[in-house]
Each structure stands twice: as structure tokens, then as C-alpha cells.
Amino acid sequence: VVNIDNGVGAGAIAALIANRVAAFRGKEAGGLKK
Structure with a gap:
């Protein structure tokens, strides 16, 4: 680990x-809700 x-x-x-x-949430929201 580099501190x-x-x-x-x-x-x-x-x-x-x-x-x-x-x-990720943007993709999910765009795909599931409009």
C-alpha cells in the first residue's frame, strides 16, 4: 500500500x-425509469 x-x-x-x-446509477436509472 502506498501511503x-x-x-x-x-x-x-x-x-x-x-x-x-x-x-452505474445513471445507466440503471436511464434503463429502468424515465
Whole structure:
């Protein structure tokens, strides 16, 4: 595990996860609901 500066590392990881979740939910919502 590479220990990046907490603020930057946590922010980057949170952004990546949020991006994936948002993209996935966007597809789900677009496919199931209008």
C-alpha cells in the first residue's frame, strides 16, 4: 500500500468511487425509469 497524503489520496479515491457509482446509477436509472 502506498501511503499518499491523506487529503489527496482520500479525495481521489472518493472521487473515483463516486464516479463509478454515479455512472452505474445513471445507466440503471436511464434503463429502468424515465
